[in-house]
Amino acid sequence: MCLGIPGQVVEIVDGFAGQLALVDVEGATRKVNIGMLDEAPDPGAWVLIHLGFAVELIDAQEASRAMSGLELVGQARRLRRRYTVSGLVQGVGFRPFAYASASALALSGSVANTADGVVVEVEGEADAVHEYGRRLRDDAPPLAMVLDVRTEELPLLGGTGFTIEASRDGGQARTLASPDVAICADCLRELRDPADRRYRHPFITCTNCGPRFTIITSLPYDRAATTMAGFPMCPACTAEYSDPANRRFHAQPIACPSCGPALELVLADATAHSSTAPQPGAASRPGAASRPGGDPVAECRRLLADGKIVAVKGLGGYHLACDARNPAAVAELRRRKRRGGKPFAVMVADVETARTLADLTEDDERLLTDIRRPVVLVPRRAGEDIADEVAPDNPDLGVLLPYTPLHVLLFGLPGDPAGPDALVMTSGNLSGEPIVTGDDEAVERLAPMADAWLRHDRAIRVPCDDSVSRQVAGVELPVRRSRGHAPLPLALPFEVPPMLAAGADLKNTCAVASGRYAWLSQHIGDMDDLSTVEALGKTEKHLEELTGVRPEIVVADLHPGYRSTEWARRHADGRTVKRVQHHHAHVASVMAEHGLGVDERVIGIAFDGTGYGPDGAVWGGEMLIAGYPDYTRAARLGYVPLAGGDASVLRPYRMALAHLYAAGVPWHPDLPAVAACPPAERDLLARQFGSGAGCVPTSSMGRLFDAVSALCGVRQTVEYEAEAAIVLEGQARSASAGLHHPYALELCPSQDGPDVADAGPLIRQIAREVLDGVPAPMVAARFHATVAALIVLLAERGREMTGLDVVALGGGVFQNALLLAAAVPALAERGFTVLRPRLLPPNDGGIALGQLMVGSF
Numbered sequence: 001m002c003l004g005i006p007g008q009v010v011e012i013v014d015g016f017a018g019q020l021a022l023v024d025v026e027g028a029t030r031k032v033n034i035g036m037l038d039e040a041p042d043p044g045a046w047v048l049i050h051l052g053f054a055v056e057l058i059d060a061q062e063a064s065r066a067m068s069g070l071e072l073v074g075q076a077r078r079l080r081r082r083y084t085v086s087g088l089v090q091g092v093g094f095r096p097f098a099y100a101s102a103s104a105l106a107l108s109g110s111v112a113n114t115a116d117g118v119v120v121e122v123e124g125e126a127d128a129v130h131e132y133g134r135r136l137r138d139d140a141p142p143l144a145m146v147l148d149v150r151t152e153e154l155p156l157l158g159g160t161g162f163t164i165e166a167s168r169d170g171g172q173a174r175t176l177a178s179p180d181v182a183i184c185a186d187c188l189r190e191l192r193d194p195a196d197r198r199y200r201h202p203f204i205t206c207t208n209c210g211p212r213f214t215i216i217t218s219l220p221y222d223r224a225a226t227t228m229a230g231f232p233m234c235p236a237c238t239a240e241y242s243d244p245a246n247r248r249f250h251a252q253p254i255a256c257p258s259c260g261p262a263l264e265l266v267l268a269d270a271t272a273h274s275s276t277a278p279q280p281g282a283a284s285r286p287g288a289a290s291r292p293g294g295d296p297v298a299e300c301r302r303l304l305a306d307g308k309i310v311a312v313k314g315l316g317g318y319h320l321a322c323d324a325r326n327p328a329a330v331a332e333l334r335r336r337k338r339r340g341g342k343p344f345a346v347m348v349a350d351v352e353t354a355r356t357l358a359d360l361t362e363d364d365e366r367l368l369t370d371i372r373r374p375v376v377l378v379p380r381r382a383g384e385d386i387a388d389e390v391a392p393d394n395p396d397l398g399v400l401l402p403y404t405p406l407h408v409l410l411f412g413l414p415g416d417p418a419g420p421d422a423l424v425m426t427s428g429n430l431s432g433e434p435i436v437t438g439d440d441e442a443v444e445r446l447a448p449m450a451d452a453w454l455r456h457d458r459a460i461r462v463p464c465d466d467s468v469s470r471q472v473a474g475v476e477l478p479v480r481r482s483r484g485h486a487p488l489p490l491a492l493p494f495e496v497p498p499m500l501a502a503g504a505d506l507k508n509t510c511a512v513a514s515g516r517y518a519w520l521s522q523h524i525g526d527m528d529d530l531s532t533v534e535a536l537g538k539t540e541k542h543l544e545e546l547t548g549v550r551p552e553i554v555v556a557d558l559h560p561g562y563r564s565t566e567w568a569r570r571h572a573d574g575r576t577v578k579r580v581q582h583h584h585a586h587v588a589s590v591m592a593e594h595g596l597g598v599d600e601r602v603i604g605i606a607f608d609g610t611g612y613g614p615d616g617a618v619w620g621g622e623m624l625i626a627g628y629p630d631y632t633r634a635a636r637l638g639y640v641p642l643a644g645g646d647a648s649v650l651r652p653y654r655m656a657l658a659h660l661y662a663a664g665v666p667w668h669p670d671l672p673a674v675a676a677c678p679p680a681e682r683d684l685l686a687r688q689f690g691s692g693a694g695c696v697p698t699s700s701m702g703r704l705f706d707a708v709s710a711l712c713g714v715r716q717t718v719e720y721e722a723e724a725a726i727v728l729e730g731q732a733r734s735a736s737a738g739l740h741h742p743y744a745l746e747l748c749p750s751q752d753g754p755d756v757a758d759a760g761p762l763i764r765q766i767a768r769e770v771l772d773g774v775p776a777p778m779v780a781a782r783f784h785a786t787v788a789a790l791i792v793l794l795a796e797r798g799r800e801m802t803g804l805d806v807v808a809l810g811g812g813v814f815q816n817a818l819l820l821a822a823a824v825p826a827l828a829e830r831g832f833t834v835l836r837p838r839l840l841p842p843n844d845g846g847i848a849l850g851q852l853m854v855g856s857f
């Protein structure tokens, strides 16, 4: 019997007396004789083919029935196809997924990691092969990010079974490495289960969780290319690794108590006095006893409960930990770390504990429990008993949940003696230096700070600080994009040549890009420290290794004195170094993360602390009408004299005096800012402002926040940039809810330059109110309302000038949740489309993307 093969007519073709048609049979087009049909079929019609003749006209339903009939008797067409999958497909369980899908569809073939991603070859029934392609695209594992699937038809090879092949390298690495992922629910369950062989195993992990970015030494991703290479799997782990039905199938970092890394606790007095002090590379080998006397984790918890400070080795570096409810311990950590007033993050045992510390919204909880586990800034709850020293005068608390199995154990399992349920977890470093990753380095550099080290022998390949984020008006506002994000790519709105951007000097991150993707590095730090500049070099090199991008263009900030710019120049090696204005880069970053096209323009409002302007002034309160290739400065804050750069950043009272001077307000000794300035300094400032000597004009919005903070007596000196503004925001949030009347701040058009928003009237009003005894929270709230109103005013003016109605908000000032939450709806109400930073921080940590976009022209 013959069933005939269904095919669909493409067109009638010349030849054989007009009796030939091109017919599509399952993707293959063949010439078929139609002479047996009563009349020529129309294109699109279905025919049944037998021995090269169309024997019957049928409909689509019959065609499908005929095909299933063929499949039943095994005559359906078989295919062999190669799928090349690119994107984030290594280290995320993609090969096990490819294997399981092939088994489910009865396909034979193989899968391998290559430098291009994952290559799968499958052979079997056509429908199954098609369905397989769909699954690769649509059903990939949760951590995977499929960017592209290329298809190639191959000759049939036959064969049965599906194999996972060893990785093939060669070619330029173009695949993506996965970020580190917090411990998953399955691993957590096993960790707590006394019957499980990984009960209390601090390195428990599976295909869906665990370290990735921080342990990958090279690509393609395989155990041998991670810092787990030195830990051969035991037979039990090998069995799990090799079993396609197991959730640890081909999970590279897996281990167990008998084959994995080992923990040890080292006491400071031991390192100082004992001959058993850790030697370079002396961390225990697998199986070796850790510190004699028992469980290092239990002992560590006892130390923490005792108020001690312990350096705990994490995913991307060492943390310094202490009991967050113990004021003496936190104060001591702050003193040893020379941290100033900068807030510490607090890791709590679980969401329930977090709820007792902060007023969490559903959005906050979603962010807290996200697989990236960032530090989430949340409003402190009244009456909680976290030590004041954790975040002095700060309205928010940075809270995070445990993200490694070791963290979970640190908080104790059921039955353990009680220990702290909230731990300060701050980067293991001296303020300003990069986070410590090496074990010897940790003993040496953290010795002045730690009473003990809880460490292990799984090496950290690259440093990666915790990410910091928050929710503002229902949308995420990243503050620092690092662990859990790096090295995920960002999709670009248009193609760019291979490029490198050096970032800026504060909160530095660098970035590489090529084609339609950009990769931002993890947080590197402030470039005022030599070791941070070195870290930039190492980070950039690692990023090139992971992405295969070989930059042909280097981009840096316009600032001639930036260390990042100097670094770019030194590393240019003959390549072009393009320089991009700071606030143009801020605006371009926001445009790019929102996918704006190559020709689009926006009303860019860039408010931040410091950025070099081409006129030599310090910019920072700017409205730029901007596209990627260029911008026009359409409005700015009025210039005031900035005397002695850094001195005025760290002493906000100097900015208050500068603004008073510019506004023509006498320095009344009852004004707190005037009182805070020593008389000699006051005299010097008066002379400097009068003559302009040693002064640079500035339009910085960040400095205006500083000035107001000092004017109303909130902060006269600070230990880190933006501290005065953060405390001022806290004051404003403590004012009675509701609308606060803005101060006067007008926009004055000018003939031959940008419009000017003169802060004079605002400063005069505030000075009067402060002298009249209006409380600081009220002044702060009115000031925030004023800046929000200014944003609207600028946008309206920008629309009037250009007809544009898309506003991009960028710059560190937009980390201010109160301001952002006020400005966004006010703009939307007036018909503006508001682009706010949501993937990258508004601060300088997100600027490298904008540098790339602008630098590509």
Ligand SMILES: [Zn+2]
Residues within 6 Å of the ligand: 183, 184, 185, 186, 187, 188, 204, 205, 206, 207, 208, 209, 210
């Ligand atoms: Zn897991």
Ligand SMILES: [Zn+2]
Residues within 6 Å of the ligand: 233, 234, 235, 236, 237, 238, 255, 256, 257, 258, 259, 260
């Ligand atoms: Zn094992």
